[in-house]
Amino acid sequence: MRDFDRRAFLALAGMSALGASALLSGCGGGSGSGIALRYAWWGNTVRQQNYERALQQFQEANPGITVDPEFAEYTAFQERMTTQMAARNVADIFWIASPQVMTYQAAGLYRPLSDIPTLDLSDYSEADIAAFSLNGELLTMPHGVFVPVVRYNETFLEEDGAELPGEDWNWDQLSEFLIDYAANAPEGRTGASYTPDQDMAFEAWLRQRGQDLWTAEGTVGFDAEALGDWFEWWRVLLDRGAVLSLGEQEGMQPDFADIGERVLVNFGSSNHIIDEAAMFPDWRYRLRSVPVAPDAADGHRFTYYPRLAVYQGIDDEKLEAAGRLIDYNVNNADFLRTVGLTMGAPPNPRLLQEAYDFASEDETEMLAVVEADRAEEQRPRYEAPPGTGTWREALSRASETIALGDSSVSAVAESLIAEIQAGIDQAA
Amino acid sequence: MATAVKSRRSGPDAPERGRPARPVSPERRQGRAAYVFLTPWLLGLCLVTAVPLGASLYLAFTDYNILSTPNFTGLDNFERMLGDERFWAACAVTARYVFVSVPLQLVFALLLAVALDRGLRGLAFYRGGFYLPSLLGSSVAIAILWRELFGHDGLVNDALAFVGIEGQSWLQNPSTALSTLIVLNVWTFGSPMVIFLAGLRQIPEQYYEAARVDGASRLRQFWHITVPILTPIIFFNLILQTIGAFQTFTQAHVISGGTGGPVDSTLFYTLYVYQQGFRDFDMGYASALAWVLLLVIGAVTAVHFVLSKYWVFYGDD
């Protein structure tokens, strides 16, 4: 290695330096004076545009603070975030993908929020704050609220002369209705898509039985019987042709754009109506709470919060600015107006009321369902523990196995629970 | 380790051996020059390649969840593989894919390269056309395209319906899903084709002229001129396409949405590595998986190199 030719080496170094300076000059990191915050979020191009505009508004309202937006599509966002976490080079404020909420918590990546003076929490009740907290500490701030819903195409319902069971429906009634609807529906239409892996609907099913997805201790909160019954509920629909087959819907998690004209109802999260109803502007979509089992456990209703957080390693002098930005994000009506309601109803009760003023028909539908569910008493809900990053994929795979009909429902349920538990043990 | 230079079958040093030694032997001079030529490569090796390579090797023996510091756990990760059903599923999928798609793709690429080599008008047009699919092979749009072809309402089923056969979703049937990915790989045969084309350009036209004078048929010319001279390039394509096939990721990721479904029937090995590392945050296990793959690819490549002595002919021999 002593034989490096000096000239060649110098030439190379020179070239590199030249290239480096040319490239670096192109991109200054933030502003010269004042405070620069990095804000990372995910979504599609519409959301990208809306949030960039909202962040611009924030900068205009807060001279001295600049925001460097870091945007990516959901999967890409997680890949980039994971890498940044490993290198401890993370955006100051970031959205948290739901499977990672507790994983980040366990790794101590959140800066607690309760002592940031610029974040105003006065709009929230104590119960709200408790529900937002993880292990009793306010580490993240929800910037949306989802509840599980059944969405149905009212236009289809009218066209086909069918009538949903009453508002106090249960799972059996829905099942019978779907089978009946599919049998009489016009060619090319059926009851629903095959989505036993819709996690919010599944969680509702569990909580009505007094079980949970996850326990406070970070273990699996449901048993093979509850899971097996869930699969069985879907298998009956599949056998009776009341839902699309795996082939017809091209796999699990079908695109609504693709199946929207073939199904009457859809399980999902309350916020999906905003993007998905827009795909078929000619039809009217309505929301309903999911069916409730006749002997449902108390407090089974629940709300899911998409969350954002401040990175633990943030510079102290940036903290106040970060608080200001989060405050603007979750408490400001102008911000909400700009970004719209794609992340669900606002968690801030005051904003929820204000949102009705500018909400579209679909959005109003969503706000009403969320408001109704939030008014009910809810027993606590726990986030997914570390090691469960792929539990939804595993649930999808199990659902595929059920649809293929090669294995018994109970065997699939048991092996799925074992797989999820193994992941948790591995991470512990 | 690698002092075996002299044992190579031939080399320029062979005829020089008898000459009297000069003050600076050409070999030393060459050695010195070699390091100059290799300066960028050595820098890249030390700075960009070696450290991550070493890091991943170390991580293979640890429990590392990306967010906290790695814990040394010895051979735990490797033991875990033995009982990991999805690991074995991934191995089976990948092996089937490598053994079917690589030969198919290479034969395809070679035949088309020969057809598009010379003696026809509009070669640029054809080459461009046949290369087009490769440009798109890893794009996000391919998932939608493939569904349009092999989906439930896809073109293949339309064609089958025409002859009275009822189709299915080829992508959602676990026993056919992998085949659609093999088709995708063969469809994107452009890269090896271009390399073959480049290799064909290295064959002097005179060889063919001489053969034609001798009255050799096109087939004979192909077997006795084209193929032998092209063997280093065939070998290159074989090695690299094999390695590439073992590492197939993007296409599987795009088409199954990252799941490897239906029911793990397209769970390629690197897709599983990715799931473990980036989804389950189990980078220790992912690194162990990666190194096992490296060993397997290394072994297969070594076999290729040993066998190459019997069928690859170099101009410098």
Place this chain on the structure above:
Amino acid sequence: MIDAAPLADAGARRRRRRRPPTALLKHGALLLFLSLMVYPLVWMVVSAFKPAHLILTDPGLIPAEVTFENFQEGWYALNRPFSLFFVNSLVVTVGSILGNLFSCSLAAYALARLEFRTRRLFFAITLVSVMLPMHVLIIPQYIFFSQLGWVDTYLPLLIPKLLATDAFFVFLMVQFIRGIPRDLDRAAAIDGAGPFRIFWYVVFPLMRPALVTTTIFTFIWTWNDFFTPLIYLTSTDMYTVPVALSSMVSAESQQGIGMLFAMSLLSLLPVILFFVFAQRYLIRGMVTSGLK
């Protein structure tokens, strides 16, 4: 056609059969095959001009309605003209090509032609470095570049190319150089040329097909590369085309298909043009490079 040829003059018939009909047959077969191969692409092109909501519901090749709205929408989908991403991609791509041509050819020449002790070891290392899946390398690499403060610059994308880390091309060039007869080097050596002059005046010009191939592939792979730019480039203004494209389809909703197709199409254009242009140089190759 062939049957209609006059039987009288066997020589003339042979000549005729040799020229046009075989060529015609060849063209026919190639065209048929080609149309099969590019059908999906044609579908994509057509779809790009359809209204977005009709792409999946009306998948025929003849659009009921032609529109440019996918292009208009897609061009400004990320709040800035798409041309910005083209320029970014171009900077990265051209830089990568220069880097690869420079560094890989040097390394390949040394590995293929020069005799030194660690040669086989180095060659093995080159191969091994393409065998490990990138997903376990990307985090250590990122940590390294992040500590240099190079995140959100193009340096992590370009510097590795300048340092011959694309082992694929090193190996490719080694194989090509080994296909060049050694007599040429020896003749030059007898004339007193050292390794540098042999490389520059003898081997480098003869490597032309390999260099063109490297250029083509580097262009295409870099232009299409998604993961590396995604990880390293965080601000939207720095995005390359594939990262920008990926933002158009979100995992949560498939709304952007129209835009995605339209912009994918536009992003393919430079690559296609480049390919058609570059492959001409493949055609020349050896014939004009001085070897008789």
